[in-house]
Amino acid sequence: MEILWNIIVLIVVGAIAGFIARAVVPGKQSMSIGMTIVLGIVGSLVGNLLGSLLSGRGFELGTAGIIGSIIGAIVVLLVYVFATRGRSRAVR
Numbered sequence: 001m002e003i004l005w006n007i008i009v010l011i012v013v014g015a016i017a018g019f020i021a022r023a024v025v026p027g028k029q030s031m032s033i034g035m036t037i038v039l040g041i042v043g044s045l046v047g048n049l050l051g052s053l054l055s056g057r058g059f060e061l062g063t064a065g066i067i068g069s070i071i072g073a074i075v076v077l078l079v080y081v082f083a084t085r086g087r088s089r090a091v092r
Contacts, residue, residue: 018043047069
């Protein structure tokens with residue numbers, strides 16, 4: 001039961017972090033709700049990595065809190081926007 005609860009919390013925190021990151025980063029990001037949740041979950045992992053590197057604890061695999069998740073999701077979304085920026089121009 002605890003594993004199910006952890007998965008639900010991860011999805012909810014991922015959704016919150018993903019939606020906030022999409023609201024903060026300017027421009028249009030064409031992502032589904034599912035991709036926004038994945039963005040938040042990956043952002044949580046990135047936020048944890050950045051936090052552990054800044055604190056000097058070394059790498060610890062896990063998720064960050066809500067603030068770390070939002071910061072990580074913003075970083076991941078900015079990388080995504082810059083990586084896909086050239087592709088949208090090439091298609092036109």
